[in-house]
Amino acid sequence: MNAVTATHAGDHHDHDHKPKGIGRWLFATNHKDIGTMYLVFSCIMFFIGGAMALAIRAELFQPGMQFFDPGFYNQLVTNHALVMIFGAVMPAFVGLANWMIPLQIGAPDMALPRMNNYSFWILPFAFTLLLGSLFTPSGGPAGGWTMYPPLSLQSGNSFPMMIFAVHLMGASSIMGAINVIVTILNMRAPGMSLLKLPLFCWTWLITAYLLIAVMPVLAGAVTMLLTDHYFGTSFFNPAGGGDPVMFQHIFWFFGHPEVYILILPAFGIVSEIIPTFSRKPMFGYDAMVYATASIAFLSFIVWAHHMFTVGMPLAGQMFFMMSTMLIAVPTGVKVFNWTTTMWKGSLSFEPPMLFALAFLFLFTIGGFSGLMLAIVPADYQYQDTYFVVAHFHYVLVPGAVFAIMAAVYYWLPKWTGTMYDMTLAKWHFWVSTVSVNVLFFPQHFLGLAGMPRRIPDYNVQFTDWNVVSSVGGFVFGFSQLLFVWVIIKAVRGGPPATAKVWDGDMTGLEWSVPSPAPYHSFETPPDMH
């Protein structure tokens, strides 16, 4: 089988007609090339953002001021968030969408290949602008990634650079989202009805709708900041009748759906991996689709739980508390469906499955701390402490980031045509999973004890858990080099992978093309009737 696949793949290379040189990448329209560029870009950003995180953990290793002045510390915190959200996690999902959606629905490419190229190439400009602002005389943006006025308006030259960077990131993700929607709605193989769509495509379709619904709202909000600063409008300036609290409402109207933009594709990935390594079909496929849609709907009516303490009517607090707790219902459906898929399955624990399982456990911990934060009276204690930091890092790091790593380990043999070093990948898994908990779990204790976020110094009583957290942070950070090493090794060569790669009864179309997937696939659509 291996030998047959290898020759087959070799045949394909001759007919690939890959463009040569740098032009292949600059003018790329091939979904696989663009997917690869997105993933590489995301990986670079992950390490830039990670370096900032390690700088933060180094400063917090002991009380007192060690390395940075508070102003630069705030720039680190702000840019770490912007880089990780818009530079690492979102482009990684778009990269996976580019690679896998056409392969999963039997399409030859994305629907809008030229726009696909623009939406990728905007990103390096956006992040040059954002990271370049760190080198202006007044330093980079330091008012938090949430850009609350009036603080964000006081950040000097970096302010317009940050605003335009956010505009560009928004434009990029809107174009990516439109491309995904058109591809999924119009380019499915004949006979593939919407309820036969792989769950990764379903979650991405819903995510894409969230993106075009809320990224423009963020663009509007930052445009208002810009005109308030330079053109004398008073959207958020009380002197002219504006209200800074209104910014928080508009921002979180974007911000909460954004949270699901960062996690729904992860749900899709886990829904692909768990059935494969349980050797059972997904339990409750339809329920998964409807649960994803419900989460997306609910995301629009819970935003004010990010700002319970700014003052709102009691009825408003009750509404946002209840609607937030309601999200636990569709999310619970998903967690139970994944668990039930494994029930009496013939489980095996290859690296993608290990990461998917860690996702299942650790994301759920983040979900539970989210429920605690949803309780208004308790939120008055938790808000703006490390408890919040622990909560969103649990859902984003062992949540979204682990799902991305699971996806890479799941589909990497399809991309490179070689099997990666499983032992090294398992080392990567175990070191990451242990260290990520050492890193973030103590932050729950720090938060409950009252340590505030976004402050470079702290009271000595918080020292011990901060030391533990920093040690975990450095181990986690450096263990990610293993991940890069596994990928580089696989790209350079290795035992050839079969078309199906994994031992399971997967029905996905991506497993019907040889490994590595030929440069042009599904030129004639498969019949799915």
Place this chain on the structure above:
Amino acid sequence: MKQTSNRGLVWRLVLFTAGSFAFGFALVPLYSVLCQVWNTGNRWYGKQTAEASVIERPVSDRVVTIELVANIPQAGAWEFKSQAPTMKVHPGKLYSTSFYARNLTDGAVVAQAVPSIAPQTIARYFRKTECFCFTPQNFAAGEGRDMPVRFIVDPDLPPDIDRITLAYSFFSAPQVAAVSR
């Protein structure tokens, strides 16, 4: 299933995106309306105008402490203080006090005072018949003057409230002059 062409679908999605952008701006008036309905948010205090008429019905056996707070968000440009830090008042009786402001810059400035009342939920029981915060104030270079506030606390004020804070933030607001209020 009937499919829309790629071009048609793209146009619909672009329109959807434009609609979302417009919706972001539509949240601004929507927010004002909701703040008025729910009686909250600074936007509403900023637009408050004088009460047309109030009837005095003093409740002489009830005393409420009014705290008067003067804030200067832009340091250095203004001297701004209240005549007295606190006042003891009877609900239903009209009172008058004043705030003193002096322009510390060597140029004429237009100022705008933005009021805020705490606790927020009882703002509607605190009624002003006259306030320097209703209009922009013109100051010549170095000019200082007292500016009056007349107010009445509604006798229907919930019985558990014995203390109200009235705070003003005093802004230099050149852009306000251009906007007729």
